[in-house]
Amino acid sequence: MQDARPPLLYLTHRIPYPPNKGDKVRSFNILRQLSRTHRVWLGTFVDHPDDHAHIPALKQWCEQSCVIPIEPRIRRIASLRGLARGEALSLPYYRSPRLTDWVRRVVGEHDIRAAVAFSGPMAQYLDVPGLARRVVDFCDVDSAKWTQYADEHRWPMSWLYRREGARLLDFERAVAQNVDASLFVTAAEADLFRRAAPELGSRVGVMQNGVDADYFAPANAGDSPYPPGGPVLVFSGAMDYWPNVDAVTWFATELLPQVRQSVPDARFWIVGMNPTPAVQALAGEGVVVTGTVPDVRPYIAHADLVVAPLRIARGIQNKVLEAMAMARAVVVSAAPASGLAAEDGRECAVAADGEAFCARVLDLLRDPARRAEMGEAARDCVLRAYSWSAHLRALDWLLEASAGTQGADRSGAAQAAIAQLEPGAAPLR
Incomplete structure (x- = not known):
């Protein structure tokens, strides 16, 4: 035919x-x-x-x-x-x-x-x-x-x-x-x-x-890739892309130390392919750089919080939508949040600057029930608005x-x- x-x-x-x-x-x-x-x-x-x-x-x-x-x-x-x-x-x-x-x-x-x-x-x-x-x-x-x-x-x-x-x-x-x-x-x-x-x-x-909400779904979390320890904050993305490099560098060097003053055992995992030398150099006390992983979903699903501290960003970030689809609470900077059809404080947490970013992270780390509630609302948002x-x-x-x-x-x-x-x-x- x-x-x-x-x-x-x-x-x-x-x-x-x-x-x-x-x-x-x-x-x-x-x-x-x-x-x-x-x-x-x-x-x-x-x-x-x-x-x-x-x-x-x-x-x-x-x-x-x-x-x-x-x-x-x-x-x-x-x-x-x-x-x-x-x-x-x-x-x-x-x-x-x-x-x-x-x-x-x-x-x-x-x-x-x-x-x-x-x-x-x-x-x-x-x-x-x-x-x-x-x-x-x-x-x-x-x-x-x-x-x-x-x-x-x-x-x-x-x-x-x-x-x-x-x-x-x-x-x-x-x-x-x-x-x-x-x-x-x-x-x-x-x-x-x-x-x-x-x-x-x-x-x-x-x-x-x-976002493919069937693929990025809580049911596909798999086993946790994280060793025992304190709460995990995760960032995922291609780590040879300048806005991502800038984001993790800023978070690891300026924001994470402030978070760890209140939560000393907090850990920051940077998950993604092709980490540049600048990203690799961040690995150390409280920071893990994975490089390429076979499946990013377990890293998102078993993190306590997903962070998207992007200062140089345009458009809706797939990494944010994927985390929301997996019912994770996400703290996102203002630039990538500008086009996001999500309610600040209910379906995600938006931070205008570094001080606000740390405050939103700490608030959510201290309140597991609120994180879970925000994660569920985030997934509902994806199902409603991001087919x-x-x-x-x-x-x-x-x-x-x-x-x-x-x-x-x-x-x-x-x-x-x-x-x-x-x-x-x-x-x-």
Whole structure:
């Protein structure tokens, strides 16, 4: 029987499987959703040796895939070409003639009319004859992230990061001008981009993150990985990602000592792949750095408290949603909490600064019953507000809304679909 699903091009900056870090959780769930309604041609990069083994698994969701290995150290050097060209360094980092040729070939050979790009730099592959519908999932306003990095570093890195923020914003605006829809993970991120590009506001929408609440469930806690001792505070995430490195460094060096003044046996576990030398150096009195673990769920489920002390963060953090799904009480800093559909004090604890963060941690450590109550409310919040299938239907709406239309009609159809993505809007029928 002939497959009636239409063909679609999906582009990601990192192989979307396995979903073992924040961006891959989102890109994988998008891939899985798209494959239900489309035959997917995937173009992507693999930047970690362990991920090569997972390339064959992509056949479950993809008609065909083009997976290009990249060496991050070499790519960082190659990206410096952007200085001479006056462009954002992120663009040459993810620029590949091989992927360009593959995209042009499969779009022509398979009559692919629609494309979804995950992350801004992958939008540079969308200028291809034949594509009639293009959606970019920016996730976050990356240009703002780089500008924020500049404030945390000294010259010359502060100059380089500020330059990257400005050049990337120029690129993001140009992309948004030429695609049917630009999506962001929270309303706050979408509003931030609308303020930077007000003329594009009607084509900017929100597609929130979700969580697999069946996988991240209290029933899947397993055995405790923690040796006997005092209460455990845990942070999970990819530990070569600068915002995560900054978060655990701040917590371990400045906040944990304050917590331990009141709770001397409190322990801080840093759980996640690829810990940088700076993270590894934190290991010692009261701090454990695990590196890669086979399953993060037992570490979350058996911790007394999950902490997310992120000072440099954009959008909803999957690590927070996963902890909430496992019915854990979470203390989260204000930045990643801004787009979270959770009530402070009932479904999570939000802290505006270091002093407040320590106070919220200590309050919850002293009150096990309140921690349990907050954990249960957190899971209810996830079940109510963070279904992947519900959020990702936005892509189906956008691709269907513009199907069979042209020019202004297509733009109007996409804008009508985007209007339905705003929080509180009634779903399309």
